[in-house]
Amino acid sequence: MDVPVIELENVAYSYGGGELLSDISLKLAPGSFHFLTGPSGAGKTTFLKLCYGALVPTSGYARLFNRDVRDLDRDAIALVRRRVGVVHQDCQFLDHLPVAENIALPLTVSGQDSIAQQSNLKELMAWVGLNNRANALPPELSGGERQRAALARALIMSPDVILADEPTGNVDWEMSQRLLRLLVELNKMGKTVMIATHDLALIRAAKSQVQARVLRISNRRLQLAGADL
Amino acid sequence: MKNVISNVLAVFTAHGSSDRVVPPTGFTARLTVFTAAAMALLAVFALALALASGRLARQWGNELARTSTVRISAPAEQMAEQTAIALRVLQTTPGVAEARALSAEEQQALLEPWFGPDLPVANLPIPQLIDIVETGDGYDSAGLRLRLSAEVPGAVLDDHTRWRKPLVSAAARLRLLGWMSILLIGGTMAAMVTLAANAALAANAQVIAVLRLVGAKDDYIAAAFVRRFTLRALAGAGIGTVVGMLAILILPSTGETEGFLTGIGFRGSHWIWPMLIPPLTGAVAFAATQMAAKRVLGALR
Numbered sequence: 001m002d003v004p005v006i007e008l009e010n011v012a013y014s015y016g017g018g019e020l021l022s023d024i025s026l027k028l029a030p031g032s033f034h035f036l037t038g039p040s041g042a043g044k045t046t047f048l049k050l051c052y053g054a055l056v057p058t059s060g061y062a063r064l065f066n067r068d069v070r071d072l073d074r075d076a077i078a079l080v081r082r083r084v085g086v087v088h089q090d091c092q093f094l095d096h097l098p099v100a101e102n103i104a105l106p107l108t109v110s111g112q113d114s115i116a117q118q119s120n121l122k123e124l125m126a127w128v129g130l131n132n133r134a135n136a137l138p139p140e141l142s143g144g145e146r147q148r149a150a151l152a153r154a155l156i157m158s159p160d161v162i163l164a165d166e167p168t169g170n171v172d173w174e175m176s177q178r179l180l181r182l183l184v185e186l187n188k189m190g191k192t193v194m195i196a197t198h199d200l201a202l203i204r205a206a207k208s209q210v211q212a213r214v215l216r217i218s219n220r221r222l223q224l225a226g227a228d229l
Numbered sequence: 230m231k232n233v234i235s236n237v238l239a240v241f242t243a244h245g246s247s248d249r250v251v252p253p254t255g256f257t258a259r260l261t262v263f264t265a266a267a268m269a270l271l272a273v274f275a276l277a278l279a280l281a282s283g284r285l286a287r288q289w290g291n292e293l294a295r296t297s298t299v300r301i302s303a304p305a306e307q308m309a310e311q312t313a314i315a316l317r318v319l320q321t322t323p324g325v326a327e328a329r330a331l332s333a334e335e336q337q338a339l340l341e342p343w344f345g346p347d348l349p350v351a352n353l354p355i356p357q358l359i360d361i362v363e364t365g366d367g368y369d370s371a372g373l374r375l376r377l378s379a380e381v382p383g384a385v386l387d388d389h390t391r392w393r394k395p396l397v398s399a400a401a402r403l404r405l406l407g408w409m410s411i412l413l414i415g416g417t418m419a420a421m422v423t424l425a426a427n428a429a430l431a432a433n434a435q436v437i438a439v440l441r442l443v444g445a446k447d448d449y450i451a452a453a454f455v456r457r458f459t460l461r462a463l464a465g466a467g468i469g470t471v472v473g474m475l476a477i478l479i480l481p482s483t484g485e486t487e488g489f490l491t492g493i494g495f496r497g498s499h500w501i502w503p504m505l506i507p508p509l510t511g512a513v514a515f516a517a518t519q520m521a522a523k524r525v526l527g528a529l530r
Contacts, residue, residue, distance in 0.1 A: 054441075074526075075446045082444035092439045096252040108250070109445035153443065 002030050003066050005161050005192050006051050011060035013046055020046050022220040024060070028194065030160065033187045033210050035203045036196040037225065038217035044196040047217060048163050051194070052084045053077045065160075082110055085154025089166035093138035093149070100125065100134035103152045110157070121156065128152045128182065144175035151182060161192040168202055176202055184210045250440060251433055251453045258461055261425050265465025265510055266472070268418045272411055272510075273473025273503045279407025280502065281493045286400030290393060297370075299328075299359040303383040312357050315381045319361060322376070324368025331358045418462070418510060419517040426458050426521040437529065451522035455515060462514030466507040474503050 004027035011024040020043045028034065028051075036044050049055040050062055053069050062069040064080050072080065093102045101108070103125065107117050125131045128148040133141065141149060147167055154162055164183065168176030180202060187193045187210055197203065206212055216225035299319070303311045312330050319328035331339075333351060336358060340348055370388045377384040430437070433454075440450050477494050495503065 075448075078441070078444045078446040080444075081442065086442055088442075092435070092442060094250060094252070094436060094439055097249060101249070105250070105439070106443040109440060109443055109449050157444070 004028055004063070005030050005065060007061075007063040007066075008050065008057075009061040009063075011050060011057040011062055013043075013050060013055060014058045015046075019058075019220060021050075021217070021222075024050075024222045026215070026222060028161070028192055030192055031187070031190050032192050033184075033206075033212040034194040035206070035212055035214045036194060036217065037198060037200065037203065037214060040198060042217040043220065044198075044217060045165055047222075048086070048165050048194070048196055051161075051163055052086055053080050082106060082157050083160050085157065085159040085162045087147070087150045087154045087162070087164040087167050089169045093146070095138050098135045098137060099130060099141065099145075099149050102138060103130075103149055103156055105153060106157045112157075117156075124152050124156060143170035144172070144178075147171055147175070147179055148182075151179065155186065159191070162186060162194070164193070164195045166197055166199075167195060168197065168199055173201075177205065180206055181209070248453060248456065250445075251429075251436060251457065254429060254432070257425050257429055258457075261422065261458060261461040261514075262465035262468070264421045264425075265418065265462040265514070266469035268414050268421075269466035269469030269506050269510055270473040270476075271469075272414045272506050273470055273477065275407050275410035275414060276502055276506070277477050277493050277495060279404050279411065280495060280499050282400045282403035282407060284496065285492055286397050286404060289400060290397045295363050297361045297363065297386065297388040299361065299377065300385045300387060301357040301359070301381060301383050302385070303357075305354065307383075308357055311381045311383055312359065315359055315377060315384050318373075318376050318380055319359065322368050322373055324364050324366055325361055326364045327360075327362040329360050331360060415509070415513055419513045422458055422462055422514045422517040423521050426454060426518040427525065429454060429458075430522060430525040437526070441529070447523070447526045450526060451519060454522050455518045458518040459511050459515040463507055463511035466510035470503055470506045474500075477503075 006026075006028040008024050008026045011021065012019060013021045024047070036047060038044055046055065050057060050069075051064075053062075053064055053072060056062070056069055064072070065083060067076075067080075069077075093099075094105065097105075100121065104118070104121050107121070122131065125134060128151060130145060130148055130152065133145060133149075138146065138149070147170065151164070151167065154164075162183065167179055167183075171179065176199070183193050183195065184206065195202075203212070203214060214225045216223050299315055301308065301311050301315055316328055316330060319325050336355060337346075337348060339358075340355075370386065374386050377386055437450055474495075480494055
């Protein structure tokens, strides 16, 4: 088996005196596709944050690209995040910058905003169907456009891993299918994808398109689900 | 050290797009520029005060230190004889370069500010004054006093020590006050920039979170704030310094006869000093914002 891009081993995470996640172990192999499900407040977002170094386990080990997250200083964490594209439910844009600049932000902060990269940006915006919205400000976008812009931003650095937290939470069924197709297409390009969602219909729809492993967080623990989906 | 130099260079060479990641904040921008301008203006005045008081302390010290006076109080019929004896004593005293009895007209001129021009000096029992100019090494005042008291009983030597000391001391303290004011102004400037930077960092917590999410390093995020505040402080200090220097330039001057108030200002190479205020203010703002940014970013993972 290839070296996992993300590996959690007996991870627990506590906050405010209470344990949110307990005894979590998982290996994300390169090119794999995972769904993470569970009820609201189960800890899906916390789990994803552990996967990109925004949180450090209270106990256990989190290894990102084979490096223990505790050994990473903030600059090293920043470099890890350039290899992990994150799509948040609330998207998190810089509202004073046009959509194109928001999508290109990972290039900007890493000093790679070259002409060649700008060309990639145009292609990417066309791929997510936002080429006519380049100069719009984020608050002017619809829910679906915001999700696609967030996905484009997560992809601009051609990351190895894509973590999406409820990417279809604010969009209609048709748009969620379109987003899913984009993510499946990325997985077929070799990207590791993990989608946190409580939308079981989305998971069922994906099963016909991609071989996905479905995980569920229940009672602070991670379980393999799937048979019931 | 290399890191500090690259951070300083980044203030002047940062790519335009990195400036754009922090949203424009009109109010704090104006506040920082205004504060820097006001502080620079005050610093120019404090600097002028410190330099002028230093200059005057030296001037007063030198002028008074080189001269002294012998005052002879004697009956009118003995005055000329005692004056002649005193002059002889003085001329043979090592360290006295020149001794000269003031004429009646000169003594009248000294009294004129108090008694007017019509005072009949010749008819009044006014002491005779002898003006002494010392050599560079000066004379032994204690020895001279003993010789005068032996040969001219009515003579009193005033070597200006009792006048000179408090004047020089006051001027030196004024100079110290000026430099302390400059330090306080610098400290206040640093405190205000730190507060403004902290406020800007707190107000942009969401921006910082987004930048972190997309892989921005701390140096990149800090540079966006440091560059902004350093350039604002530099611009404000530039404006304040120019206004302060113009105000000093148009202060009335009475040339050679200047007093303390009319002597406040810059002379010759001293005009270079206020020009150092903008770069120093920029350096203070750079250090203050850098520390504030490091502290705030250090608290966030």
